[in-house]
Amino acid sequence: MNRTTRQATRTAVFAQSLQKTYGDTKVLDGVDLSIAEGEVFALLGPNGAGKTTTVKILSTLIPADAGTVSVLGHDLRREGDAVRAVIGVTGQFSAVDDWLTGEENLLLMGRLLHVPRAERRARAARLLEQFDLTEAATRTPVTYSGGMKRRLDIAMTLMGRPRLIFLDEPTTGLDPRSRHTTWQLIRDLVADGVTILLTTQYLEEADQLADRIAVLDHGRIVAEGTPEELKRRIPGAHISLRFADAESLGQAAQALPESTRDDEELVLRVPNEGGIASLRDVLARLGDGVAVEDLSIHTPDLDDVFFALTGNPAKEQTR
Amino acid sequence: MTTLTVAAQDASTMVGRELKHTVRFPLLLVGAIMAPVVFLLLFVYIFGGTIGGGLGAVTHSAPYVDFLVPGILMMTVAAGSGTTAITVCTDMTGGIIDRFRTMPIARGAVLTGHVGGSVLRTLVATTVLTGVALAVGFRPRASAADWLAAVGIVLAFSFALAWLSVALGLGAKTVAGANGSTLPVQFLLPFLSSTFVPASSMPLGVRWFTAHQPFTPVTESLRALLTGTAAGDNAYLALAWCAAMALAGYLWARATFRRAVR
Numbered sequence: 001m002n003r004t005t006r007q008a009t010r011t012a013v014f015a016q017s018l019q020k021t022y023g024d025t026k027v028l029d030g031v032d033l034s035i036a037e038g039e040v041f042a043l044l045g046p047n048g049a050g051k052t053t054t055v056k057i058l059s060t061l062i063p064a065d066a067g068t069v070s071v072l073g074h075d076l077r078r079e080g081d082a083v084r085a086v087i088g089v090t091g092q093f094s095a096v097d098d099w100l101t102g103e104e105n106l107l108l109m110g111r112l113l114h115v116p117r118a119e120r121r122a123r124a125a126r127l128l129e130q131f132d133l134t135e136a137a138t139r140t141p142v143t144y145s146g147g148m149k150r151r152l153d154i155a156m157t158l159m160g161r162p163r164l165i166f167l168d169e170p171t172t173g174l175d176p177r178s179r180h181t182t183w184q185l186i187r188d189l190v191a192d193g194v195t196i197l198l199t200t201q202y203l204e205e206a207d208q209l210a211d212r213i214a215v216l217d218h219g220r221i222v223a224e225g226t227p228e229e230l231k232r233r234i235p236g237a238h239i240s241l242r243f244a245d246a247e248s249l250g251q252a253a254q255a256l257p258e259s260t261r262d263d264e265e266l267v268l269r270v271p272n273e274g275g276i277a278s279l280r281d282v283l284a285r286l287g288d289g290v291a292v293e294d295l296s297i298h299t300p301d302l303d304d305v306f307f308a309l310t311g312n313p314a315k316e317q318t319r
Numbered sequence: 320m321t322t323l324t325v326a327a328q329d330a331s332t333m334v335g336r337e338l339k340h341t342v343r344f345p346l347l348l349v350g351a352i353m354a355p356v357v358f359l360l361l362f363v364y365i366f367g368g369t370i371g372g373g374l375g376a377v378t379h380s381a382p383y384v385d386f387l388v389p390g391i392l393m394m395t396v397a398a399g400s401g402t403t404a405i406t407v408c409t410d411m412t413g414g415i416i417d418r419f420r421t422m423p424i425a426r427g428a429v430l431t432g433h434v435g436g437s438v439l440r441t442l443v444a445t446t447v448l449t450g451v452a453l454a455v456g457f458r459p460r461a462s463a464a465d466w467l468a469a470v471g472i473v474l475a476f477s478f479a480l481a482w483l484s485v486a487l488g489l490g491a492k493t494v495a496g497a498n499g500s501t502l503p504v505q506f507l508l509p510f511l512s513s514t515f516v517p518a519s520s521m522p523l524g525v526r527w528f529t530a531h532q533p534f535t536p537v538t539e540s541l542r543a544l545l546t547g548t549a550a551g552d553n554a555y556l557a558l559a560w561c562a563a564m565a566l567a568g569y570l571w572a573r574a575t576f577r578r579a580v581r
Contacts, residue, residue: 059421085423095414099340111332112424114325140343156418 010037011070012164012195013058018067020053020219027053028064029219035197035212037072037163040190042210043199044305050219051199052092055168058197059089072164088162090153092169096141102152103128103137109159127155131185147178154185165189167198171205183208203301207231215309223309234300234308239282241268242294251290256282272297326425333432334439340406341440347402352444354505355395356451362387362515363455370516381546385459388452389541390514393534395448396441396477397509400484400501403437407488408497411579430485430572437481438474445473460547469544472554475561476537480504482568489575508534513542533560 013035020028028050035041043051056062058069060080069076071083089095097105103124110120128134131151141149150170157165170186171179186209189196200206206213207227215223215230223230243249243266252268253261259270272278279297286292341347362370363384371383410416410429419429449457461469484501491497511525512518512534518526529535536556543550 061417061420081423084421087421089418089421091414091417093414095418097336097415098413099343100336104339108332108336109422111335112329112419112422112428114328160422 010072011035012037012039013041013069013071013197015058015069016067018054018057018069019065020050020057020062021065027219028057031067031216031219031221033214033221035195037195038193039212040186040196040198040210042206042213043197043216044201044203044206044213045199045216046201046306049216051216052168053219054216055089055091055166055197055199059087059166060084086163087166088157088160088164089166090150090157090168090170092172094141094149094153096149096152096156098140098142101138101140102133102144105141105152105156106159109156113160115159123159127158130188131155132181145178147174147181150174150178150182151185154182158189162194164195164197167196169199169201172201179205203305204299215305217306217310223305230305231300234304237272237297237299239270239272239279240296240298241270241286241292242266243268244291244293248290248292252286252292255285255287255290322425326428329425329428330431330435333428334435335432337406337432337436338439341436347406348440348443351398351402351440352395352447354398355391355444355448358394359387359391359448359451359455362391374516374520382456382458384452384456385546386542387515388449388457388459389545390509390512390538391452392445392448392473392541393476393512393538394505394509394514395444396473396480397505397534399437399441399444399477400480400487400504401498402440403433403481403484404488404491404497404501405494406436407433407485408491408494411489412492412494427573427576430489430576433485433488434478434481437484438477441473441477441481459545461545462547465544465547468550468554469541472537472540472544472557472561475558475565479561479564479568482565482572484568486568486572486575489572489579508532513538533557533564536560 011034013033015031015033018028018031018033019026031050031054033041033054043054045051053062057064058071058076060076060083063077072086074082074086076083097108100108106124106127107120110123115123125134128137131154133148133152133155136144136148141152144152154167154170167186171182174182183205186196186198190209196209198205198209210227212224212226213230214221223233241252243252246263246266249261249263249266249268253259256268256270259268261268270282272282367383367387371386374383374386407430410433416429483504487500487504488497491500511529512532513529514534518529518535521529536553537560540550540553540557543553
């Protein structure tokens, strides 16, 4: 993303030592966040890490037990209405009115936000077009696919032209195609200069969209940085080759000096930046002489991140 | 724009939303009309002969249908509370309530919208019921002023029950539970009031309850207005009960709404 051309002059979200406890469970244990205006910020973590709780606090849905937050210069506790006027929220669960048509849903938002009538209609029509919902505009969301419903949800969030958008797990439960469509929509929003805080369980999603990522684990931020900085801290993508005997392993290790060998498992790991070309290159250098018993391609995922950063696997954290 | 105009605009938007819901999903209205219509037909054509004969002294030998219809009208208002609780609970259990709450709109607008929608639905339902009643032989002897007063009492009663149903709907965890929680309002209280027979004809303990519960003065004042007799204190008693129930319902709903969103 064009980080260099973007001016990060003002702070969109500034949160200090947020705490939230439900019963005996500490859901947030001192979370600090600083998000610049125009930035795409990803909160990455498994279920139960505290992502949704953070979004709920920042979007005025629930109060924090302790900590201070300012959103685009407004104090969250004292100026809730001012905060609500500049944010847009698309939660994890569908927040559309199932008994109204797609278009009526958008117009309802416009009416509630006191957008003048003509502008309301124009904006709704534009969003339906942009989100590829024009044909479905007169149907109710019950007839929509998961991806369409999510698109309508985000379109409703945009009716008010928010300056800060919260997207809580925007692609969870979507098929790969809808996921890519949603990513493109998010990228288009970024081009308009809004600030986005998104939560996700997918490293790839955070990597694709975010300027900066914070990794949340058990209510604490365990790492923060650009995708590149974080990826440097985790084991990279590699090709894993398994052999039938030590002799083949030795031959292969000679042919691929950059690899690391595991003599016990008879496995050779070859760093691989991904893509067919580098795989072809590895196979070519290996030649026909060495018999490979098994080949697998490994890309880093959330598990690797968590293992690298916390020493624990990214198991679902129960409340 | 002042805060008040904004609040009024948001509330009217939410009422509009409720009306659209009703148009899109007419079962919300039809369901609440069916039960009172069935009771009307049942008591006019099946039980009415015997009950009406037994009530000769009280009704001054007027047809039983004239005694019955004001009570059924009261029941029609009560029947609407199920729909109101269901629509409120549907909002609360879906994601839309969180969206409203993160928008810069008047806090209570969504609840006011439900109350407004509920009152308007009740107006339609009671009008339909009055039509059916006229078709099965109801002959009111009310002046124009009596009709206006009757509409006023229906509105006040509907407004009061709407706030109570909103509170019940907010407190329910499931949509089915929301409907269930209004059953006493829909059936128990109407039956234990002077809907079908006068309180004076009931066993002692029940008679005391019937005479002092809010639904009885509502029925009694509608009955007096529609049959052209003096409503007496019943009308004031009915309005006082409505005001008390509306206030209680409003405060309860407000407290439940605040708690539900934590």
